[in-house]
Amino acid sequence: xxxxxxxxxxxxxxxxxxxxxxxxxxxxxxxxxxxxxxxxxxxxxxxxxxxxxxxxxxxxxxxxxxxxxxxxxxxxx
Amino acid sequence: xxxxxxxxxxxxxxxxxxxxxxxxxxxxxxxxxxxxxxxxxxxxxxxxxxxxxxxxxxxxxxxxxxxxxxxxxxxxxxxxxxxxxxxxxxxxxxxxxxxxxxxxxxxxxxxxxxxxxxxxxxxxxxxxxxxxxxxxxxxxxxxxxxxxxxxxxxxxxxxxxxxxxxxxxxxxxxxxxxxxxxxxxxxxxxxxxxxxxxxxxxxxxxxxxxxxxxxxxxxxxxxxxxxxxxxxxxxxxxxxxxxxxxxxxxxxxxxxxxxxxxxxxxxxxxxxxxxxxxxxxxxxxxxxxxxxxxxxxxxxxxxxxxxxxxxxxxxxxxxxxxxx
Numbered sequence: 001x002x003x004x005x006x007x008x009x010x011x012x013x014x015x016x017x018x019x020x021x022x023x024x025x026x027x028x029x030x031x032x033x034x035x036x037x038x039x040x041x042x043x044x045x046x047x048x049x050x051x052x053x054x055x056x057x058x059x060x061x062x063x064x065x066x067x068x069x070x071x072x073x074x075x076x077x
Numbered sequence: 078x079x080x081x082x083x084x085x086x087x088x089x090x091x092x093x094x095x096x097x098x099x100x101x102x103x104x105x106x107x108x109x110x111x112x113x114x115x116x117x118x119x120x121x122x123x124x125x126x127x128x129x130x131x132x133x134x135x136x137x138x139x140x141x142x143x144x145x146x147x148x149x150x151x152x153x154x155x156x157x158x159x160x161x162x163x164x165x166x167x168x169x170x171x172x173x174x175x176x177x178x179x180x181x182x183x184x185x186x187x188x189x190x191x192x193x194x195x196x197x198x199x200x201x202x203x204x205x206x207x208x209x210x211x212x213x214x215x216x217x218x219x220x221x222x223x224x225x226x227x228x229x230x231x232x233x234x235x236x237x238x239x240x241x242x243x244x245x246x247x248x249x250x251x252x253x254x255x256x257x258x259x260x261x262x263x264x265x266x267x268x269x270x271x272x273x274x275x276x277x278x279x280x281x282x283x284x285x286x287x288x289x290x291x292x293x294x295x296x297x298x299x300x301x302x303x304x305x306x307x308x309x310x311x312x313x314x315x316x317x318x319x320x321x322x323x324x325x326x327x328x329x330x331x332x333x334x335x336x337x338x339x340x341x342x343x344x345x346x347x348x349x350x351x352x353x354x355x356x357x358x359x360x361x362x363x364x365x366x367x368x369x370x371x372x373x374x375x376x377x378x379x380x381x382x383x384x385x386x387x388x389x390x391x392x393x394x395x396x397x398x399x400x401x
Contacts, residue, residue: 009171009172009369040171040172040175040372040373041244043172044172044175044176044179044248047176047179048172048176049136049137049140049169049172049173049176049177050136050169050172050173051169051172064135064136064169065275066278
């Protein structure tokens with residue numbers, strides 16, 4: 001099982017990313033938990049410059065954009 | 078370049094909808110149709126060009142460049158210019174700020190980036206070309222960059238590190254030069270679909286602001302007599318610029334919403350420098366931005382930051398009035 005973290009301070013793009021990730025894992029039957037990280041101090045521990053970001057098992061896979069379904073599936077494989 | 082569009086709007090409003098050519102409604106509708114289509118075309122062109130630039134100079138690369146190279150004062154110019162070419166999203170300003178501090182980039186240089194980023198961006202440039210022409214756009218962009226440069230330089234000289242939030246000071250103490258980035262090796266044609274997708278999503282994000290902005294602008298265009306505002310803000314009033322800036326700071330809108338209205342202000346007699354100073358204050362400084370920055374700065378630092386930037390906006394307002 002994979003642990004997915006969505007990093008974002010609560011802007012519209014971050015919410016869109018959370019939804020996109022949830023949709024993608026439901027649609028493709030991927031076994032994963034999704035957690036939203038909104039605290040800026042925690043976010044900055046991942047050393048990113050732009051939000052939203054998608055972290056899979058503590059590795060930053062996508063940053064600075066709302067990912068497409070294909071990108072999410074690729075990040076999870 | 079847009080003659081065909083003029084003809085198209087004439088035909089649509091006066092022939093298809095059969096609205097009298099000199100009526101107020103006809104004026105307003107014509108303005109709305111013409112401006113909306115023109116702006117959307119320009120927006121698509123500029124966001125695509127900026128998208129291409131950004132694809133080759135992502136913000137991570139810029140940060141690492143600034144962090145590793147000694148630039149002998151030029152770093153303020155570079156940071157400010159980079160701020161202009163990166164797309165601005167208010168929700169990214171805090172991670173960006175911390176990311177820069179973490180990379181060991183001096184506070185003043187970080188501020189230079191942070192000042193220019195909301196002022197000069199693809200949306201502002203597209204709207205500016207459409208409404209005020211190329212010359213005014215060039216002056217706007219260069220004064221935005223100069224403003225960020227001087228603002229950042231002065232803020233850097235003020236030694237403000239002690240006014241950062243305590244946890245940010247911790248980050249500052251552990252700042253280190255950034256490692257090399259993995260270069261994304263993609264051909265231009267591989268990048269292009271993503272660039273178009275991004276351009277469209279930027280346009281989608283500001284679409285309603287533009288429609289509403291141009292809508293309000295069109296109504297003012299059709300129904301407010303030329304010279305109307307001069308009764309209130311006279312050209313000779315030496316305090317017009319600072320008053321416009323003070324009014325603009327608490328307000329917030331992006332360039333897309335505020336520029337169509339600014340254009341009408343100018344057509345109806347407000348000096349362009351005063352109008353642009355107002356716009357810069359609305360776009361660059363705002364209460365939502367202040368609350369966001371509160372996560373990394375004390376109120377005192379936010380006040381100094383806003384004060385210095387407002388001062389330079391007022392200066393450039395006077396400058397615009399002199400040269401345009």
